Amino acid sequence: MSTMLQEITQFISQHPILSIAWIALFIMLITSIFKSFFSNIKEITRAEAIRLINKENAAVVDIRAPEDYRRGHILGAINLAAKEIKNNNFQQSKQHKMRSIIVVCATGTTAISLAKNLNKAGFESVLVLKEGISGWSGENLPLVRGK
Secondary structure (H helix, E strand, C coil): CCHHHHHHHHHHHHHHHHHHHHHHHHHHHHHHHHHHHCCCEEECCHHHHHHHHHCCEEEEECCCCCCHHHHCCCCCCECCHHHHCCCCCCCHHHHHCEEEEEEEEEEEEEEEHHHHHHHHHHCEEEEEEEHHHHHHHHHCCECCCCC
């Protein structure tokens, strides 16, 4: 045990920048895990999304650009620009406040911050589709083309 401690100490003294980088990465990882654990926004799989849409009448909010939305979107999805959500200008979605809302973007990354905005605006059950439309189409799930 003391040999391992001596080796760690020696490594840190010989490689301070690398050691600081490892510690910073570790702290960022722990922070990310805690944020996602205590967040009101949950990422869901495609199977969970399908179940929520079919069984619980969940609303799907697609935040991609209108031209991307027209190229292919989930049946019944509402196209809402990210700018509208940031400015709390989403009147057409307010009727869905009591339903589960599944926020969809291209890859599942930008949807998280906008889902938080919806949650702050009073939407109780806001979820994010993991991997977004790219994951959905990657499994050959149906997409509606056009408006």
